[in-house]
Amino acid sequence: MPVLDFDPTQLTRDHVLRALRQLDREGQRMPLSTVYDLVYKGRRYAPRTVARLAWRLACQEPEANWPLAAGAPTNRVLEQLDFTIATKRPTLENSALDGDVAAQEAMQELYPPKATKPAPAEKGPTPAPEATAQEPTLAYALPAAVPYSREQALQELFITEDKLEATLAALDRRRNLVLQGPPGTGKTFLARRLAWLQLGATDAQRVELVQFHPSYSYEDFVQGFRPDAQGTFRLQEGVLLNFCRRAAQEPDQPYFLLIDELNRGNLSRIFGELLLLLEADKRGPEHAVRLPYLPAEAPRFYVPANVFFIGTMNLADRSLAPLDYALRRRFAFVEMEPEFGPALQAFLAQQGVPPTVVHRLLTRLTELNLAIADDPELGPDFRIGHSYFCQPPTKPAEAEQWLTLILEQEIAPLLDDYWLDQPAKALAHKKKLLRK
Numbered sequence: 001m002p003v004l005d006f007d008p009t010q011l012t013r014d015h016v017l018r019a020l021r022q023l024d025r026e027g028q029r030m031p032l033s034t035v036y037d038l039v040y041k042g043r044r045y046a047p048r049t050v051a052r053l054a055w056r057l058a059c060q061e062p063e064a065n066w067p068l069a070a071g072a073p074t075n076r077v078l079e080q081l082d083f084t085i086a087t088k089r090p091t092l093e094n095s096a097l098d099g100d101v102a103a104q105e106a107m108q109e110l111y112p113p114k115a116t117k118p119a120p121a122e123k124g125p126t127p128a129p130e131a132t133a134q135e136p137t138l139a140y141a142l143p144a145a146v147p148y149s150r151e152q153a154l155q156e157l158f159i160t161e162d163k164l165e166a167t168l169a170a171l172d173r174r175r176n177l178v179l180q181g182p183p184g185t186g187k188t189f190l191a192r193r194l195a196w197l198q199l200g201a202t203d204a205q206r207v208e209l210v211q212f213h214p215s216y217s218y219e220d221f222v223q224g225f226r227p228d229a230q231g232t233f234r235l236q237e238g239v240l241l242n243f244c245r246r247a248a249q250e251p252d253q254p255y256f257l258l259i260d261e262l263n264r265g266n267l268s269r270i271f272g273e274l275l276l277l278l279e280a281d282k283r284g285p286e287h288a289v290r291l292p293y294l295p296a297e298a299p300r301f302y303v304p305a306n307v308f309f310i311g312t313m314n315l316a317d318r319s320l321a322p323l324d325y326a327l328r329r330r331f332a333f334v335e336m337e338p339e340f341g342p343a344l345q346a347f348l349a350q351q352g353v354p355p356t357v358v359h360r361l362l363t364r365l366t367e368l369n370l371a372i373a374d375d376p377e378l379g380p381d382f383r384i385g386h387s388y389f390c391q392p393p394t395k396p397a398e399a400e401q402w403l404t405l406i407l408e409q410e411i412a413p414l415l416d417d418y419w420l421d422q423p424a425k426a427l428a429h430k431k432k433l434l435r436k
Contacts, residue, residue: 010058011051013081019054020045036075039084039233047085048074072297084225084233087295145203148196157190158339158347158386167194170332171308175280178262180313181336184385187312188260190336194310195256206250208243209258212265218272223293235293240274241301248304255307262311267327277303278330315381339386340365351392357399361389364407364433371429378418384411407433 020040037044051074052066068074075085154161171177171194179187188209195207210221219226221240225233237245240257247255268275273289276282288300311331313323340362348358369383388410393402412430419426 015054015058142204145201158343174332176309176331178311182383184387185336191310211260216265259311352396
């Protein structure tokens with residue numbers, strides 16, 4: 001076969017598609033590759049066979065030799081053209097996994113070869129390419145970083161200076177911190193400001209926020225096969241890998257990954273083998289592990305020493321399972337409490353809320369939280385947080401109505417849910433809360 005000068009840019013996606021159509025027309029029954037398969041419309045092809053035929057079409061030389069070896073060299077060229085290369089698990093005949101291969105071959109019947117049509121007498125205009133459905137891209141810029149000091153934090157946060165110091169010390173010691181407590185106690189608000197304090201500025205480039213939920217998976221957080229804009233499944237990095245790669249490029253700067261609603265996700269499934277790398281003394285290349293979706297020759301993954309994790313956890317949701325002890329051992333935990341004391345009172349007075357409205361708010365919520373904490377079916381984790389009242393109106397004359405509407409539209413429906421099986425008890429507490 002002739003050996004031509006190899007220039008991978010000569011090979012286009014159209015050449016590969018033409019090669020796939022030709023193989024389908026000729027009806028060749030290609031065996032599945034032993035390690036890698038090119039997957040297209042439910043069919044599987046040996047990548048090097050496809051690449052060789054596409055190269056001959058590109059060079060217009062029917063005997064041209066494909067110069068790259070099978071495996072990673074060939075796969076990279078095809079992946080750059082947006083084709084999916086799948087790593088197939090090895091199977092033994094008659095084993096429990098042997099049916100996977102049969103299922104793959106049966107899948108090919110869903111996409112039979114298209115009947116060839118005679119060429120038209122006259123070549124008409126080239127049809128416009130089909131539009132690809134994808135989400136619109138919103139152009140925006142991250143806010144510029146501005147200095148952030150401890151004094152600013154103490155003005156914004158309803159916690160004491162001693163508690164702030166203890167929280168920062170826990171973050172420095174463990175590198176993994178969970179802020180837990182009743183809903184509405186400012187856990188996410190504090191998490192972001194802890195990161196800003198460590199950075200000394202409101203640096204959005206080095207702070208990333210994700211929120212776990214029941215559908216969140218290892219493929220979203222670490223790595224997995226997901227569809228791209230063309231509907232092709234490709235191996236893509238999740239939030240954690242992308243974030244750690246950015247952090248590794250600036251080892252002298254701390255990076256903070258904030259995980260909101262930590263306990264709403266299936267943590268064992270989301271973290272997988274990465275649970276080991278969360279430990280403060282398991283950071284760096286010497287503790288790198290091999291990720292399951294990558295081939296054996298790929299570099300192993302590690303969590304850089306400058307990455308910090310701050311999670312938030314709502315303890316009042318009855319649908320959530322408790323954290324397992326393996327995860328708890330890797331985090332420090334800080335309790336967040338509803339703050340209806342002097343700090344909130346001073347904040348509301350500074351915002352122009354009249355003293356009578358402030359007194360009514362503090363009295364009613366303190367009384368209600370005591371009743372919730374003493375209830376054997378609820379307890380302290382179900383208390384009402386102060387964040388409901390952290391955005392008062394700008395006009396003092398509107399403060400009375402503002403408080404009444406929050407109590408009626410936000411707090412009272414929550415009490416109906418708390419005492420769902422005891423409507424009389426819920427009604428009694430709502431009357432106390434809403435009395436004039």
